[in-house]
Amino acid sequence: MFRSLKYRNFKLFFYGQSISLIGTWMQKTAVSWLVYRLTDSAMMLGLVGFVSLIPSLFLSPYAGSLIDRHNRYKILLITQVVSMLQAGALAALIFFKYYHIPFIIFLSLVQGIINAFDVTCRQSLMVEMVEDKADLPNAIALNSTMANLARIVGPAIAGVILSTFGEDFCFVGNFVSYVPVLICLLMMNLNITVMPHGQKSIWTELEEGFKYISGDKDLSSMIVMIGISSLFVIPFNTLMPIFAKTIFNGDAGTFSWFESAAGLGSVVAAMYLANLKSAKPMMRISIIASAIFGLSLVLLSYSGILPIALVFMTLSGLGMMAQTSSINTYIQTHAIPEMRGRAISYYVMAYQGMIPIGSLLIGWTADAFGSRMAVCIAGLIGLGATVSFVLYKSRFSSRRISALILHHK
Known part of the structure; x- marks a missing residue:
């Protein structure tokens, strides 16, 4: 399961990000709790989620082209330094008890802009850290395991800190957590190959990336699947402070239980994926997982x-x-090298870029019909999308088989 950690660069990346992501989840939990505590508004929770992720919808394709043209390691260093500065500004704001919601929203927007480049860069850099490409699916799964362990530990720590010391300690903790990740990045020794792009403009490359994705039915259908899920299903998490505080009459600790429970399930899934020997079953896994996701909601x-x-x-x-x-792994293992950055950027756009719009939609749905009904609708849409995807793949596979038979005749 841990075979990718034999590569020094990936090991450094893994350890540094592990600490940083715990801080990130502490901050995310504290922001959600603080905003809901101050406003008592489901729509305001949705708005914070919206501004923190909407830049990915517009900037991710541009980020993919930029990363394919330049040294992605240097870009990652820059995004981490800027993220640290943003975390410091938010920590100072809360430490001095300047509870200014518009400024908190503005800083969330800044973080969203940084993430549009940072996430695409981190994902596309993964292949550079693992020398044997057969271990790439394992590295992606371990990276996901790390992220979801942080999702358990971060909110759990945040719940204790929120109840005992207050929100400001969570924000300061996130700021400090960027120190180890920067140290680990500076200790890495990567030989990055930058693909020659001649005189092409970045807009031409954006167009090429879109044509490549849309021309590959398997890649495009997987991206559409994650896009639908991100728009209508994944944003259910926006309403968890309401479930914790209003529906189950809990406190910040109760909210952290919800976050940690989702993180526990995520770790189980990531450990299963990390133990797979091949990336071949990724499409089948994505179908089963989508059905479980929708039904559980x-x-x-x-x-x-x-x-x-x-x-x-x-x-x-x-x-x-x-x-x-599974969709991320499928895209990384099936996209051609010169298009990998752009392929991943469309995944990030569909994944992170749709969530903010979904956060607004589910916030409006919860205000109009109640939080329980909003989560139920999200689950039903997820199940419907899964059935549609299976029917589409079955029809597409039948056409492909028919075409091969006609070709041989």
């Missing part, structure tokens, strides 16, 4: 007892993690 929406709700929250984390990671 329908059951979560009807749960009346907290422990049962946490069980379905765990299953939702498992389904969501297996879906996103």
